[in-house]
Amino acid sequence: MSEQMPDQLPAADWTSKSLSLNCVGAGLVGKTLCHLMSRHIQLNQVINQSRPSAQQAVDFIGAGRPFGIDSQPLTQLDPANIWMITCPDDLIESVGNKIIQSGRLQPGNIIFHCSGANSSKIFQMPQSADIYVASVHPIHSFSDPRSSLETFSGTPCAIEGDLKATKVLDHLFQLIGADPFPIDSESKSLYHASTVMACNYLVSLLELSKMMLSQAGVDHKKHSNPLKALIEQTLSNYLIGDAQTALTGPISRGDVDTIASHLAALENAPSDWRKVYCSLGNIAADISSKQSLASPKSLQAITRLLNKKDADRNND
Numbered sequence: 005m006s007e008q009m010p011d012q013l014p015a016a017d018w019t020s021k022s023l024s025l026n027c028v029g030a031g032l033v034g035k036t037l038c039h040l041m042s043r044h045i046q047l048n049q050v051i052n053q054s055r056p057s058a059q060q061a062v063d064f065i066g067a068g069r070p071f072g073i074d075s076q077p078l079t080q081l082d083p084a085n086i087w088m089i090t091c092p093d094d095l096i097e098s099v100g101n102k103i104i105q106s107g108r109l110q111p112g113n114i115i116f117h118c119s120g121a122n123s124s125k126i127f128q129m130p131q132s133a134d135i136y137v138a139s140v141h142p143i144h145s146f147s148d149p150r151s152s153l154e155t156f157s158g159t160p161c162a163i164e165g166d167l168k169a170t171k172v173l174d175h176l177f178q179l180i181g182a183d184p185f186p187i188d189s190e191s192k193s194l195y196h197a198s199t200v201m202a203c204n205y206l207v208s209l210l211e212l213s214k215m216m217l218s219q220a221g222v223d224h225k226k227h228s229n230p231l232k233a234l235i236e237q238t239l240s241n242y243l244i245g246d247a248q249t250a251l252t253g254p255i256s257r258g259d260v261d262t263i264a265s266h267l268a269a270l271e272n273a274p275s276d277w278r279k280v281y282c283s284l285g286n287i288a289a290d291i292s293s294k295q296s297l298a299s300p301k302s303l304q305a306i307t308r309l310l311n312k313k314d315a316d317r318n319n320d
């Protein structure tokens with residue numbers, strides 16, 4: 005059975021079940037996407053490291069045939085139009101390239117992965133292969149596939165790669181309720197760093213603010229946070245509006261003395277605390293300058309304080 009892609013494939017040109025999919029790595033992401041996609045596309049093989057794990061994934065998805073890459077030869081891989089590589093990031097390159105080198109892909113096939121950090125260039129495709137590569141990164145936390153099935157709709161997905169592949173995948177991901185948007189292949193690392201800032205480092209920032217509170221002697225119960233309402237209001241203001249609507253406080257008002265007192269209080273704290281305070285303060289000063297509430301003179305004074313070198317501070 006040949007699984008060739010039509011040569012010209014406009015995004016909305018294919019209909020339900022006219023294409024087939026193999027999933028390599030049906031864990032949290034693979035299982036969820038296969039379940040959602042199997043209503044629109046024919047799911048052939050579900051390929052995991054072990055066959056029992058692949059069988060469990062098939063049971064969850066309700067479609068596909070299990071394949072254990074550790075116990076079955078690659079020659080037993082069935083053809084498919086689309087190959088989705090959703091094994092852990094560190095394995096995408098080796099597993100993907102092993103699949104490519106197996107000779108089981110056919111001209112016109114698409115191979116893509118779902119990593120945020122890597123681009124489709126991770127796949128080493130022989131120039132003559134006529135196989136299209138892509139990556140699609142869903143901005144979604146897949147900690148529980150069953151609840152992801154309910155919440156996936158509306159998920160923004162960053163897509164890059166060969167045009168023929170991105171057209172098909174854009175359409176497929178729209179069919180399962182995603183909101184795909186293009187990303188430049190070269191910018192994939194910066195894009196991923198931004199998601200880490202918004203998610204992981206937001207947690208770091210919130211934890212740091214809580215540590216500062218404890219250092220200030222505020223005695224709060226283990227699971228309560230006196231900053232909770234402030235955090236929620238600020239996030240809501242930012243998400244409903246923008247940075248200029250959400251920024252309040254001393255840098256927004258241009259209170260130079262308040263910033264000087266914060267910096268003095270941070271002198272005896274771990275140096276990372278002060279570094280974070282000053283770096284983020286500089287960004288706040290840029291936002292404040294667009295709000296035009298603080299005078300340019302006070303913002304300049306604040307910026308000078310925030311950027312004072314350690315040696316200059318010691319000489320003060």
Ligand SMILES: NC(=O)c1ccc[n+]([C@@H]2O[C@H](COP(=O)([O-])OP(=O)(O)OC[C@H]3O[C@@H](n4cnc5c(N)ncnc54)[C@H](OP(=O)(O)O)[C@@H]3O)[C@@H](O)[C@H]2O)c1
Nearest residue numbers: 029030031032033052053054057090091093118119145146
């Ligand atoms: N988790 C998220 O929230 C999230 C969000 C966006 C994007 N992503 C991306 O999605 C991808 C998958 O992440 P995940 O969290 O779903 O990973 P995961 O839950 O750890 O699942 C990985 C799967 O890969 C399989 N696997 C491991 N080695 C393999 C091999 N050599 N050959 C074939 N299959 C193999 C595993 O099968 P066995 O059970 O047999 O070992 C497992 O089913 C990653 O690129 C990740 O960056 C994840």
